[in-house]
Amino acid sequence: MLNLIELMPMPMGVVDGELTTVFANRAWFEALNRSEARDSGHLRDLPECYRVAACSEHGQKAIRDGIEQLLAQDTHSFVHRYIAMRGTRAPTVLQARRLIGAKPHILFCFHETAEPPSETLLRGQQAAILRAEEEERRRIARELHDETFQQLALIRFGLESARTARQEQEFETAFVAIETALAAVQYQVRTLSYVLHPPELHRGGLPSALESFIRGFGRRSGLEVEFHDEAGFVESAPDVELALYRVAQEALANVLKHAQASCVTVRLRREARRLVLEICDDGVGIPLRVVHGEEPLILGVGLASMRERMEALSGDLSVSRLDPGTLVRASVPRRRRRSR
Secondary structure, three states: OHHHHHHOOOOEEEEEOOOOEEEEOHHHHHHHOOOOOOOHHHOOOHHHHHHHHOOOHHHHHHHHHHHHHHHOOOOOEEEEEEEOOOOOOOEEEEEEEEEOOOOOEEEEEEEEOOOOOOHHHHHHHHHHHHHHHHHHHHHHHHHHHHHHHHHHHHHHHHHHHHHHOOOHHHHHHHHHHHHHHHHHHHHHHHHHHHHHOOHHHHHOHHHHHHHHHHHHHHHHHOOEEEEEEOOOOOOOOHHHHHHHHHHHHHHHHHHHHHHOOOEEEEEEEEEOOEEEEEEEEOOOOOOHHHHOOOOOOOOOHHHHHHHHHHHHOOOEEEEEEOOOOEEEEEEEEOOOOOOO
């Protein structure tokens, strides 16, 4: 049977009851853009299956649920239809079947279909974009509520104090408080404006914007941060550049909050017709149970939103464990700017 699987033109693989991939054909490795390694130690996690499938978070949940049903012998097979999140964004079918034997094994197969994408699938893609946009709006609202509105309340309090003041010292104290709060509001609004759309993206493109942001991040955080621009001159569509910039922002914020890292490396490069952004740290890394597919990867809300936005652009975002540290990798097709 394995010889037959090897000859199949579509990606096919076999996993055991521990979700270790015990065999994968050549098409599987081509889907991963990886060399032809055959030992199972190189293939042992569900995230790899997700990368072959190029499916969304909804698709990943469908795969997990289907595997659980197969292993529990609640069903002997399952089928999931979706739109691939890379390349031609073709309608794709994932089929999985439990193999008969002493030990549980599951056969996976992915293949594109000529059937037009259903209205349900298209609505799912549109919903992913809307969710990403809505999360960005919520985050902006939180920033305004937690920081800016508080400073505005202080300004109002200062004005009330100045209005009722009877002595020069009371006036002076109120005006100093107002001046301090106004400076804080100015800084917060300028920062928020920069986050919404960094001016460097328009002036110098993605490499320049990343370099400026990373330099400032290193200065503010105290971390040792290196940026390697290996892409050279990049002329991509604004939504592509902004999506990658957002990934860098969220990934570095997560490093600062959770990684306990001392050094971070950010690398921008080209890979065929795609732009690839990698953020690598030397921190504690994500848990091994997540790496082995025993627990789902719980991304920060911001990164989860960015993953949906990357998928909407036919790109992908993955998080993997290093020794030591964590690697966040974002890849997206490099579309050119439209001429005006």
